[in-house]
Amino acid sequence: MADPLLSVRDLVVEFPTRRGTLRALDRVSFDIMPGEVLGMVGESGAGKSITGSAIIGLIEPPGRIAGGEIRLKGERIDNLRPDALRKIRGKRIGMVFQDPLTSLNPLYTVAQQLIETIRTHIDCSEAEARKRAVALLDRVGIPAAERRIDDYPHHFSGGMRQRVVIALALCAEPELVIADEPTTALDVSVQSQIIEVLKDICAERGAAVMLITHDMGVIAETADRVAVLYAGRMAEIGPVREVITEALHPYTQGLMGSIPTLTQESDRLVQIPGSMPRLNAIPQGCAFNPRCDRAFAPCFTERPELLSPEPGRLAACWLHDPAKTQEVPHD
């Protein structure tokens, strides 16, 4: 197996507050392979966006990385000095944010913002940067890019602005693009186009994508593998088909079960009982135990590590530890 492009090990992110320290991420580990699309799903507050911010080194103080390590092609990037980290941002890791309406500076034209970014990372002339920018806008599907490049962000619709944001994230040819809910703020009719553009352009350039979303439909269509976060911990990682059809973790099963389908005749939507615990009230053992209908003794005392019951798949659940399940007869 090839070396991972990005490797996150036991990442801990903490936010000190007046009422004690909150752990937004608790020993999260995962890999992203070169050119791969990794979907990152979870409820609001599960830590998806924080993971993205941590990788790119943009956690808002007083939040901080309190443990673990992040490696990009084997090189540690979580403890770099600010200016060294800045050279990675945009150049090797690009980022697309959720809301295209607020991601662009309203006082500068698209051309100014693109050229500024290109020239920050690539040594080239103004004219050359402009040529690159036009080509890039054309590639992300902005019609009449040559003319529209001198427009201000408010001249563009939401979908078009997100295309511009994608162009900005990709203009220095990064190896990894972190897309933090890139379609949540958009019209449903535009969402799939944007995902399509993002996926195609990254595939073309061999860039890996970390796609943060809570839209399982997008994940199913786009991602190669999917990682499920719950209460700041990794619940399950695996190839997208397998995770959707036969999830290993009871939480993932519940999550998949709650996606409504058109074919299924049902009066009520299926939902997981209860809600995700607050970060200052995470139960002992497995964080999911209060809501889990298959919880048994060890779930309430010991936190499950990621186990690999099948090759290529990981789940943090004691149900997959033969040693534990033998102690108590289950079902």
Add this chain to the structure above:
Amino acid sequence: MIAFIIRRLLQSVIVMVAVAAVSFTLFRFVGDPVNSMVGQEASIADREALRDSLGLNDPIFLQFGRFIGNAAQGEFGISYRLQMPVTELILQRLPATIELALVSGFLAFVVGLSLGVYTALRRRGVMSNIIMTGSLIGVSLPTFLIGVLLIWIFAVELRWLPSNGRGDVVSIGDWWSTGLLTHSGRLALILPAITLGLYQMTLIMRLVRAEMLEVLRTDYIKFARARGLSARAINFGHALKNTLVPVITITGLQLGSIIAFAIITETVFNWPGVGALFINSVRFVDVPVMAAYLMMIALVFVVINLIVDLLYYAVDPRLRVDRAGKAH
């Protein structure tokens, strides 16, 4: 764009007429100018004759119409006290006030902006805290007290700077005189400029800081960081430009009040400007001078407002579209 300017100019005319009405009526009630113009022993017949010659016995509306008509031509009558054309009197003293106002306005803007940006970027620094605490003094101490304190320290104790007057003045053209070209003129300008500008400076500084902190929290600044732009490009290119939009308004309006409130500073430093002229006129119920002064201040505000609106266009591209759309 042109439609917008024309509309604004029409609005300005209405504002000016309203101010004229207010100043005209107001000054009819401040006292009888005739009393201060003639001696104690003047007969009633003399007084009536003077009233007639000043037009004070005509109907109110006629007087107001005459006032407006003359004002539109820059004609505000003869000062009761000094027996000189008011316009000439004001123009004579205007350079002193404008020079003082511009210098202190410039000082307030440059220092206020730099300190505001500094305290926003080094939010938790010791220096920032000292500056922020110090700025409270600037906001809360009254102008005349600051002026007197500065005079006491720099003019009386240290004897570095003069305590009053404008120093030597050089005439440029027929009607402009400046103290900026002579050494004593520049020295004389320092203390009044600081006194007049200190409040505006702290105001601008606190405003810039608050706006800057606001802008630094926005998504486009976060995205700019994620694109790997340098801290300098982010802070001074992206954040500062967005901070400037509201700051321009306040600074513009403050320049108006600097000119208007120069009265106090001019009194403290015995500065030969329009403010001092106004104070003396109030004492003698010199209605033409007071009315002209009020009109002049109103004009200054109206013009500055117009300039501020036009500056918006220069800074914020969004307005160019919105306003053009509405103008149809």
